[in-house]
Amino acid sequence: MVEKDLRGLFSIEGKAALVTGAGSGLGRAIAVAYAQFGARVSCVDISVKDSEAVCDEINKNGGDAVAIVCDVSRSEDVRRAVEVSLGAFGAIDILVNSAGIGMRSTAEDMTDVMWDRVLDINLKGTFLFCREVGRHMIERGEGGRIINMASVGGVVGLETGNANYCASKGGVIAMTKTLALEWAKHKILVNAVAPSHTRTALIEKLMEQKPEVKEYFLNNIPLGMLAEPVHIVGPAIFLASEAASFVTGHTLIVDGGHTAR
Numbered sequence: 001m002v003e004k005d006l007r008g009l010f011s012i013e014g015k016a017a018l019v020t021g022a023g024s025g026l027g028r029a030i031a032v033a034y035a036q037f038g039a040r041v042s043c044v045d046i047s048v049k050d051s052e053a054v055c056d057e058i059n060k061n062g063g064d065a066v067a068i069v070c071d072v073s074r075s076e077d078v079r080r081a082v083e084v085s086l087g088a089f090g091a092i093d094i095l096v097n098s099a100g101i102g103m104r105s106t107a108e109d110m111t112d113v114m115w116d117r118v119l120d121i122n123l124k125g126t127f128l129f130c131r132e133v134g135r136h137m138i139e140r141g142e143g144g145r146i147i148n149m150a151s152v153g154g155v156v157g158l159e160t161g162n163a164n165y166c167a168s169k170g171g172v173i174a175m176t177k178t179l180a181l182e183w184a185k186h187k188i189l190v191n192a193v194a195p196s197h198t199r200t201a202l203i204e205k206l207m208e209q210k211p212e213v214k215e216y217f218l219n220n221i222p223l224g225m226l227a228e229p230v231h232i233v234g235p236a237i238f239l240a241s242e243a244a245s246f247v248t249g250h251t252l253i254v255d256g257g258h259t260a261r
């Protein structure tokens with residue numbers, strides 16, 4: 001018997017991907033990598049400048065990308081973003097929800113605004129894109145992949161003033177499992193990636209201002225270093241590819257050993 005040639009197992013060539021938060025950090029790294037791997041990419045971000053910059057970089061390097069400005073916490077914006085993406089590429093095979101923010105405070109001083117804004121973007125925004133793209137994938141009938149950016153903060157507690165952030169990421173993990181169950185019959189695989197602290201705009205400034213926070217992050221990571229965005233790219237390619245075709249409802253923890261303790 002001739003074995004199936006498995007060398008294309010990790011391919012996403014020709015797929016259409018929509019990445020939120022594509023203007024910076026993890027979303028940017030994933031958008032650029034997906035394009036390098038032959039996917040067409042809708043780069044969604046609230047920042048006009050950053051979404052256009054990543055899109056320009058991809059197109060300049062022979063890729064195929066469109067920039068879409070959208071606030072993920074507003075359902076009208078999300079509906080329009082999906083429409084624009086479908087207008088550009090005709091379908092969405094892969095959705096990556098990476099848009100996210102942090103607003104730190106000890107719980108006793110946390111304001112309603114800090115709680116609501118973080119939950120609105122990190123959790124509701126992720127749901128709104130899952131719902132809108134899920135509707136498209138169900139109607140199209142060809143399955144799909146959804147990858148939600150969680151965090152180790154959704155798995156274990158953090159001691160850096162993150163009650164709102166950790167609640168949002170725990171919510172993302174729970175929602176990911178539920179959507180995986182609801183949409184398994186449509187062959188839509190829904191997974192999450194939970195990185196530990198990764199060197200991006202989200203935490204760079206904080207670490208500059210508070211070296212003790214950087215110390216805390218490093219002490220929690222057995223590999224002894226912060227993650228770089230590129231460390232999250234491989235898992236995001238894996239979960240989008242045929243190699244992960246029996247993986248759904250899973251949270252892939254990418255944390256240098258943080259949660260192994």
Ligand SMILES: NC(=O)c1ccc[n+]([C@@H]2O[C@H](COP(=O)([O-])OP(=O)(O)OC[C@H]3O[C@@H](n4cnc5c(N)ncnc54)[C@H](O)[C@@H]3O)[C@@H](O)[C@H]2O)c1
Nearest residue numbers: 021023024025026046071072099100151197198200201202
């Ligand atoms: N950096 C880390 O240490 C780390 C660790 C674990 C999880 N994460 C998660 O990874 C994801 C990406 O974070 P990052 O580190 O790349 O941060 P980042 O700040 O570098 O990038 C986040 C992007 O999201 C965009 N964004 C923010 N609010 C938005 C909104 N309302 N609508 C649309 N876009 C919006 C920003 O403009 C930015 O381009 C987030 O969900 C974050 O919680 C980050």
